Amino acid sequence: MRDLFEDTMRAILADQLSAEQVISAEGGEFPVQLWASLEENGVPLALVAEDAGGAGGTLSDVCGLVIACGEHCAPLPIIETMLANYLLAKHGRAPLTGIVSFSASDGLLINKGSVSGALTNVPWGRNCDYVLAAVGAELLVLSAAAARDCQHISNTAGEPRDTLNFEEAKPLISIPMAAGESNKVLLLCGALVRSAQITGAIMRVLMMATDYANERVQFGKPIARFQAVQHQMALLAEQASMAKASCEVAFALSEQSFHEDSIAAAKICSSDAAGVAAGVSHGVHGAIGFTHEYPLHIATRRLWSWRSEFGSSSYWSCLLGERVCVAGADNFWPRLVAGSF
């Protein structure tokens, strides 16, 4: 099923998403046609059981699909919607129709069943119909229209990361969870998918830099022949491999429930790789890669954005590192092998 999901996504994006469309989406034009195609192909429900109208995929089935979305820099919250419906399904709720986003911010308060406060970092907050958010021990679905206002904020890639301000809004759905779990689930979910999107964007810049190095002639030969360029490209490929391997593991181990340490490892490895990949690919491209016309920055600006979202490399390193230290020297190897500290 994995290949089918991935191939479908690649086919749609290759066919319907150009660099120009990504740029115009950054300018505020939501890609309505593309969204319609993705809906038609059932992507929002890919992780929902068949008897609930979905495709019945598991998380590891969609790893390739999410990577493909990252590679194409798809400028719409399809991954967010797919994962939001996954979370709803996991907790026995029916999927939602429309655009669904989610945020791991903790700015909301609940009082007698009404929600107030600022929900920050909402991907496509200005465009979405619903948003999943955590309040206390509850996972809520809020109608975006119920927000008092939406403050437009964009990440480095021009993707909306808005603040929705709520004032005594009534949640549409409320799912009780263990204390602290609701926020953590959204954070893990976001970190997991961003690690795969980063991997995809790294693959994109790796391919672009490879092609460019083979074509660009300096001092009488393609720059691909310069040892310094080769070594930089090897570093980039190694980091791409780390990102790829780490997120494959995290998706695979999260089939039953989000696997905290492997998601931490994936977000750490992919976020660290993102910086190297952006730096090397720009270095290889030189001045041309610094222009707006050349599409390298479409991917690199996303790398610079996504690495900071849902916890930076530092954020997850500190969490993981503390657990490792608390576990202690004698437990280090056994727990590493077991996959959890």
Next chain:
Amino acid sequence: MRDLFEDTMRAILADQLSAEQVISAEGGEFPVQLWASLEENGVPLALVAEDAGGAGGTLSDVCGLVIACGEHCAPLPIIETMLANYLLAKHGRAPLTGIVSFSASDGLLINKGSVSGALTNVPWGRNCDYVLAAVGAELLVLSAAAARDCQHISNTAGEPRDTLNFEEAKPLISIPMAAGESNKVLLLCGALVRSAQITGAIMRVLMMATDYANERVQFGKPIARFQAVQHQMALLAEQASMAKASCEVAFALSEQSFHEDSIAAAKICSSDAAGVAAGVSHGVHGAIGFTHEYPLHIATRRLWSWRSEFGSSSYWSCLLGERVCVAGADNFWPRLVAGSF
């Protein structure tokens, strides 16, 4: 005077110190002849005023001399002795005759004028006649013979970094200072000279790697012609420049009294450079540099030792960084220019 000091030191070391002697010193054979020559040439008293029998040098006069000592990996506490006499002179005391060491460790206690406890990290503790140490607000001179015992410990370079255990020993000299100052002075003093020694050892490995890269042939040409080698060597040279520049500034600004922030910067820059220099020089040398016979390791093992002594890069970075943060954003630039945060 600077050139005279440096040239004298270089002449003595070039003449009287071979790689074999460094190795045998590491094995425990104190270089008695070399010490005698250095004494004859007045090096222990270089920083003591002329009317007290010294050469009347200032700290910035000996920067080159200390670098030269590092470059030759001189296996004896001549720098420690010279600086100990400097500290005594600065506080109006006569210089000592013999080998004098100092430690910035804080393991001693004083009770009714008697000193007890473990003084750790004493350079050449087993060989020295006297040791300077801080207890509370006092700077003390202790006779090494007054120690109950001496625990032999060596750094990565086989240089003695012993623990002297004292039990109710009477200090020979006691200099009262402001609270916390006595220990800090010894730490600053040690960090300052180690940064210059590191710079010297980096210059040594830089020269060795340059010569080797020009001589060693692989794939039909000297490896110096490979772009990867050239770039690695450039990195090494850049780090050597950082180390050199930072310790020149620290010596120059410490003429009146130890200049804390520039010494911190020197120890940070030189210690960070040490790791790069050791790594690159070993990388360029390949297998031959990993052998005991080839003298590269004489310098690299000292780099790996000295960077940790009298405060690592992290230790000083944290001190400096905290001061910078406390000073705040608006003061950052003015204080940077003024030289002190």
Next chain:
Amino acid sequence: MFIEQFRYHPIPAEAESLRSQVREFVAENLQHLSLRKRADSWMGFDAEFSRKLGERGWIGMALPTEYGGADASAFARYVIIEELLAAGAPVSAHWFSDRQSGLQILRHGTEQQRQFYLPAICRGECFFSIGMSEPNSGSDLASIKSKAVKNEGGWLLNGQKVWTTNAHRSHYMIALVRSGESDNRHGGMSQFIVDLRLPGITVRPIKDLTGSEHFNEVFLDNVQLPPESLLGQEGEGWSQVTGELAMERSGPERFLSCMILMYTMLAEIGSKPNVLQQREVGRISARLMTLRQMSLAVTHLLDQGENPSVAASCVKDLGAVFEQELPEIAQLLCDAEPTASGGTDYALVLAHLTQQAPSFSLRGGTREILRGIIARGLGLR
């Protein structure tokens, strides 16, 4: 060896005494400039601000008084520009004329050229661009193809320049072009002062990845240059340019581009840093203190009339690595995410400088070029 050149050279008192005046000037004239705009650093363009600086006598200071300069030491200019850069002042308009074009005209120009250009440069009214790169010659400057052919009117210029900073808002461009045949790869080139208003010149701005317009394509289509536009000796363009490049490698603009990020980051961190923040802030500060001293050591040598090209390359490469690392470190120290629009000053500045960072190792010689120069300086052969 060049490493020996990195000694301590404090700024002389006379030059140092200018500092408080510049700080006052900046405080007065920049108070309304946002931190995000200040983060443009020496890409920030404000012709009016440049004119005001010229009024104060702070442009072209090293030029002789007879041409409007102050006969000042290299350190005087250093104090002025480092204070301006540290404050994020918009200095781009006069930057190239102040840093290099004025000196290049003084060194190689005719008396007539000096009298014509230098006083206007010093008044902050005459802005220069540097026309070196061409579409198929990035690092490989010797492969340029634009060509000036002697004719009765002077020279007929054809070709194309690219990545020419400010060509769309400068008055002149000093262009390196071919002016004859030569067996030597570095021969047959000359420098010309090209009036950018001449017929046949088309300037097309190139948007950078943030959408800003700083650099340009400059098309040269049968541009008739008067004979007096030749700068220096015919055929000596390469050696003239080589001397010029050394001037632009070791200045404080090579490591101060991210200062506004440093300030906003410190504000974000506050006065109770954790150990990770302490360590990284301390390390950044130590490197910056040292880079500045290295840059001053090179300034001292330039002031003495020496050509410390390897040491300057060292400062430039270390500076670029430093500037490029700053946004990388910042995003590890604070949880706030960078924003292209709508966020805090810190978030906006971080996003902006993260995107600008790739250019830091392009302008003024790529990393590869600089490291090659350093390797040769070491005696690798």
Next chain:
Amino acid sequence: MFIEQFRYHPIPAEAESLRSQVREFVAENLQHLSLRKRADSWMGFDAEFSRKLGERGWIGMALPTEYGGADASAFARYVIIEELLAAGAPVSAHWFSDRQSGLQILRHGTEQQRQFYLPAICRGECFFSIGMSEPNSGSDLASIKSKAVKNEGGWLLNGQKVWTTNAHRSHYMIALVRSGESDNRHGGMSQFIVDLRLPGITVRPIKDLTGSEHFNEVFLDNVQLPPESLLGQEGEGWSQVTGELAMERSGPERFLSCMILMYTMLAEIGSKPNVLQQREVGRISARLMTLRQMSLAVTHLLDQGENPSVAASCVKDLGAVFEQELPEIAQLLCDAEPTASGGTDYALVLAHLTQQAPSFSLRGGTREILRGIIARGLGLR
């Protein structure tokens, strides 16, 4: 592309079931080995320990049962060796015969050679060295000069090998030497199994920078080899060796050499890490978790009979960088200074591994060689 090969491949349950046995074995047999000695990792030599492992059937496991092996999957061996390496067990004696010589003999040897060597290898009684490098051919293996000339007794071998690990305490060395002329730079080479006790062989240990003796010079002076010492096809040495190199690039020994430092460092840090320690420990752990999974992915491919040479080079280079960074990071996280003698376990282990670290990017292909392979794997040309 090779990056696609890095999927998740868990260790099959059958192989995984060996783990607790190895842990028990290690706990029993290594309890008295100091942490400093354990830090020798796969350079630690203990023939008795190797024999005990052989008794348990944990050497040469992948070999067919008819030759004393267990016909086990590559994953079974993986579990055994990663547990041994993680514990700092002295595995050097049988390391090369287990990792590559046994498989090389199985793959290219005659039936007689298989029957003679393989059972002894599996018993942990027959130790091999690998004779590749020569004094003037480091990374440039194709430039070796040692030569075997056919004669009536078999082959007459002359020349010199260097950096030959364990030659002073192994029984055999598989040597790559020239055996004929060829127009092709990679032609005319063959592999021979050389009995190190033969007359004409002088083994001289080379001290490493810590004074330890692991590698050697091996002088070959008119060594008469019997005809049956030829391994595989005459003239096919290069391609045989190329296949062998791939086996040695992606194993856990490429990133576990510093495990004892990790443990002692964690003990030094304790259970209340500061933020800097948290971050660095977390980052190290994440990289290690990922490297291990990458290595397992390559093991899966090897198990499937594929030759994932680019992916393996990737693991090897990332692993070497990781292992080399560990001592660098450790010295930044704890104030304790490294000691060559007289200090704490942590200080001794740190000094030892700091000194060993340069070798991590030498053995099994230098950084330059590996990155060249990866660049070609990307399609750079």
